[in-house]
Amino acid sequence: MKEKLKKLFKKDKVFAKGICFEKLFIIFLIASVIGSLYEQVLNLLLIYSRTGEIVWECRQGVIYGPFNVIYGFGAVLIICLLADKKHKWYETILYGSLLGGGIEYLIGFLQETFTQTISWDYSHKLLNINGRITLEYMLLWGILSFLLVRYLYPFLSKIIEKIPYNLGYLLTRILFIFMIINILISWGAIIRQSFRRNNIPAFTPVGEFFDKHYNDEFLAKYFPNMSYSGGE
Numbered sequence: 001m002k003e004k005l006k007k008l009f010k011k012d013k014v015f016a017k018g019i020c021f022e023k024l025f026i027i028f029l030i031a032s033v034i035g036s037l038y039e040q041v042l043n044l045l046l047i048y049s050r051t052g053e054i055v056w057e058c059r060q061g062v063i064y065g066p067f068n069v070i071y072g073f074g075a076v077l078i079i080c081l082l083a084d085k086k087h088k089w090y091e092t093i094l095y096g097s098l099l100g101g102g103i104e105y106l107i108g109f110l111q112e113t114f115t116q117t118i119s120w121d122y123s124h125k126l127l128n129i130n131g132r133i134t135l136e137y138m139l140l141w142g143i144l145s146f147l148l149v150r151y152l153y154p155f156l157s158k159i160i161e162k163i164p165y166n167l168g169y170l171l172t173r174i175l176f177i178f179m180i181i182n183i184l185i186s187w188g189a190i191i192r193q194s195f196r197r198n199n200i201p202a203f204t205p206v207g208e209f210f211d212k213h214y215n216d217e218f219l220a221k222y223f224p225n226m227s228y229s230g231g232e
Contacts, residue, residue: 096148
């Protein structure tokens with residue numbers, strides 16, 4: 001047992017060197033958690049400013065764990081396309097705004113198309129595009145992209161590369177499998193909910209499983225800001 005632990009924590013070679021799957025996946029997890037916490041804190045402040053009440057409402061994008069995958073996917077794409085490029089600061093902000101805004105718009109479009117639900121609506125804001133993205137939040141994506149590429153990514157990259165190779169390799173595989181299952185269950189449950197709202201009965205064991213374990217009341221606890229956009 002001791003020998004196995006020594007082998008697991010042995011630093012015989014650099015883990016996740018350069019921009020690779022392991023490093024990007026860990027950054028995906030970190031960005032997803034930070035994004036979830038950011039949304040929850042922002043929501044808390046907005047509710048408090050309006051009502052004086054402190055409400056800590058769930059803002060995660062999957063059922064299991066505090067992960068808002070929009071931020072995770074956004075961080076990975078921005079690093080892949082901008083991290084190794086020598087752009088001026090305003091170019092990074094511009095490209096980051098377009099990338100982040102594009103991701104947010106695409107995910108909002110796919111969510112509404114396949115699940116007939118929406119989790120955000122910017123229709124009341126100026127310069128919005130179909131209520132899915134607005135110039136204000138695109139600029140925020142740009143600023144976050146600049147901070148990520150110039151400061152956070154180099155810092156996180158060094159820390160990640162200090163993880164023992166065997167330990168990092170094992171953990172990333174386990175967590176990757178967990179996140180794939182987590183995402184499939186979460187999105188499958190939301191799609192099945194859309195079918196229920198359209199009076200489509202479960203015609204497979206999978207649909208029956210979702211109806212039994214992930215009903216509307218259950219999903220409302222994890223996605224309180226998600227509203228139905230389909231017709232009755």
